[in-house]
Amino acid sequence: MLKIIESRIKKAKKVKEFKEFQRVTELNDSIHEELDFHETVRKMRVDLIIIIVEMALLEKDQIESLREKINLVYDERPKDLTMRILFYNYNEIQELTGDDLTNVLQDENKFQTFYNLSMIKKKHYQLEIGFVYKKVKEIKTTVKSKIGLIHFCYSNSVCEQPHQMLNDQYDYYCLMFNDIQHPYRSIPFVKNFFASPPFLNSMFSRCFSDECYSRYCHFNNGNYEWLTTKKKPKFKECECHHGIFVDLQQNETECPEFGICYSGEINIADFPFGVGAVRVAFHGFDMDKNEIIIKQFKTKNMMGFESYVDTVAMHLQCQYISRLFESYISLLKEGKTNEEITMLDIRARKEELESNKTRTTENEEKERNELDSIKKVTFIPLRLFIETPRTSSLRRQFFDSKKISVNEIERMAVGKTIWFIEQPLVGSFEKYNSNNSSVNYCNYSYTMQCFSHFSYFISSQSFIITDLQGVFRKEDNLYELTDPAIHHQFLSHYFFAFTNLGNTGINQFFITHKCNKYCTALQLPPHPFQPSELYK
Numbered sequence: 001m002l003k004i005i006e007s008r009i010k011k012a013k014k015v016k017e018f019k020e021f022q023r024v025t026e027l028n029d030s031i032h033e034e035l036d037f038h039e040t041v042r043k044m045r046v047d048l049i050i051i052i053v054e055m056a057l058l059e060k061d062q063i064e065s066l067r068e069k070i071n072l073v074y075d076e077r078p079k080d081l082t083m084r085i086l087f088y089n090y091n092e093i094q095e096l097t098g099d100d101l102t103n104v105l106q107d108e109n110k111f112q113t114f115y116n117l118s119m120i121k122k123k124h125y126q127l128e129i130g131f132v133y134k135k136v137k138e139i140k141t142t143v144k145s146k147i148g149l150i151h152f153c154y155s156n157s158v159c160e161q162p163h164q165m166l167n168d169q170y171d172y173y174c175l176m177f178n179d180i181q182h183p184y185r186s187i188p189f190v191k192n193f194f195a196s197p198p199f200l201n202s203m204f205s206r207c208f209s210d211e212c213y214s215r216y217c218h219f220n221n222g223n224y225e226w227l228t229t230k231k232k233p234k235f236k237e238c239e240c241h242h243g244i245f246v247d248l249q250q251n252e253t254e255c256p257e258f259g260i261c262y263s264g265e266i267n268i269a270d271f272p273f274g275v276g277a278v279r280v281a282f283h284g285f286d287m288d289k290n291e292i293i294i295k296q297f298k299t300k301n302m303m304g305f306e307s308y309v310d311t312v313a314m315h316l317q318c319q320y321i322s323r324l325f326e327s328y329i330s331l332l333k334e335g336k337t338n339e340e341i342t343m344l345d346i347r348a349r350k351e352e353l354e355s356n357k358t359r360t361t362e363n364e365e366k367e368r369n370e371l372d373s374i375k376k377v378t379f380i381p382l383r384l385f386i387e388t389p390r391t392s393s394l395r396r397q398f399f400d401s402k403k404i405s406v407n408e409i410e411r412m413a414v415g416k417t418i419w420f421i422e423q424p425l426v427g428s429f430e431k432y433n434s435n436n437s438s439v440n441y442c443n444y445s446y447t448m449q450c451f452s453h454f455s456y457f458i459s460s461q462s463f464i465i466t467d468l469q470g471v472f473r474k475e476d477n478l479y480e481l482t483d484p485a486i487h488h489q490f491l492s493h494y495f496f497a498f499t500n501l502g503n504t505g506i507n508q509f510f511i512t513h514k515c516n517k518y519c520t521a522l523q524l525p526p527h528p529f530q531p532s533e534l535y536k
């Protein structure tokens with residue numbers, strides 16, 4: 001009898017473990033799918049976009065969200081891109097184009113009426129998907145262009161099997177998202193997409209109109225190829241640009257409200273030396289011929305003033321968290337626990353450490369332990385440079401530095417080119433973890449993974465800092481980092497920095513994060529989605 005009970009207990013545990021594994025796997029797949037979704041759409045360069053939406057299983061409360069999202073995409077499309085929307089339910093299909101599409105999408109009542117009259121069915125019959133693609137084929141025969149097809153489908157039973165027409169016409173239709181066997185988005189993804197806030201995560205609403213610099217890249221085989229060089233230029237080989245430096249100042253609100261402005265000049269290399277996911281980087285020199293790194297967004301669509309401010313704000317927030325990281329460790333070394341330490345204690349210690357740089361905190365036991373081996377973390381300062389003509393009266397206003405509001409800076413920057421300015425990092429550059437949760441296990445950093453976890457803890461589970469990359473300065477026992485990303489629970493925070501994946505990004509980090517010895521030393525609470533075992 002005892003053996004039977006033990007056997008059933010083991011079986012129950014296995015079932016529980018399997019269900020947990022299945023839940024985490026499904027979540028992981030859904031998150032990766034969302035990341036792939038945005039990346040794929042960003043790379044798509046077509047003349048005609050057809051968005052196909054199966055309306056049959058939409059909930060009533062999702063209709064307005066759908067209208068706002070598609071309207072946003074439609075409004076922000078480039079002028080030379082044709083967009084058509086197909087809504088379908090069973091064997092009924094509605095195509096909206098031109099003025100009809102604009103009128104229906106912009107008016108909430110008209111869209112609701114359109115849905116009620118055309119799409120609602122009491123029963124959801126077996127879907128014959130062929131007629132949808134037949135409609136697409138009819139559109140294709142009348143439009144001589146490269147077509148991109150985005151298909152939101154709820155019908156697993158139908159879409160799991162490849163349709164014969166799709167096998168024959170895959171290249172013809174330029175189907176996106178996954179292999180030909182899966183020309184659709186998974187049901188969890190579609191439901192999450194329609195249920196999420198009206199503004200779109202990351203860059204989906206902008207990705208159709210990305211336009212890269214023709215000076216630095218060219219279009220080849222469906223992708224942009226960047227013209228880069230690894231050779232460091234000499235000062236005389238760089239082009240001089242005049243303008244105004246802007247040092248945005250951090251405050252308690254996460255978003256800078258003012259900046260220190262002063263006139264100057266920079267010298268920029270002809271071609272970038274590096275291309276990242278969002279920005280390109282150039283070598284350059286300042287007025288004193290010191291080397292600097294000059295960065296710019298990859299596409300013109302990203303170059304709104306808000307994007308520059310959000311990016312700098314993100315850097316400032318990361319630097320603030322790095323100071324709290326040092327202060328928190330300092331308090332732990334005095335024998336306090338995380339339950340005893342308050343934010344007031346951490347901020348007070350931060351101010352104390354900043355005012356007394358020589359202070360060191362030793363453990364009460366006078367023995368070296370894990371807390372003493374944790375490295376320091378800092379983020380290099382990020383400035384803006386607003387180009388102006390050399391003889392501009394605006395430059396003369398800032399021969400002496402002035403403190404002005406961000407609103408005044410925005411008015412000053414209208415119609416002008418803006419650059420990011422950084423100091424160069426000296427040493428071997430490493431990427432320790434990335435925006436999509438991957439970890440550098442070849443050069444694993446206990447401190448970097450712990451710092452990301454700490455940022456989630458110290459922010460009261462509201463955001464996490466990822467995409468940690470930079471150099472380690474052994475002589476200072478310090479990581480010097482650049483270009484971080486923040487996943488915030490609210491997508492509106494750092495929205496224009498284009499790297500905030502919200503709760504999706506937070507959960508994805510913890511799905512792949514194994515706490516290490518430093519996480520344990522800092523007494524960081526685990527996240528529900530992370531593995532239970534420690535990284536050794």
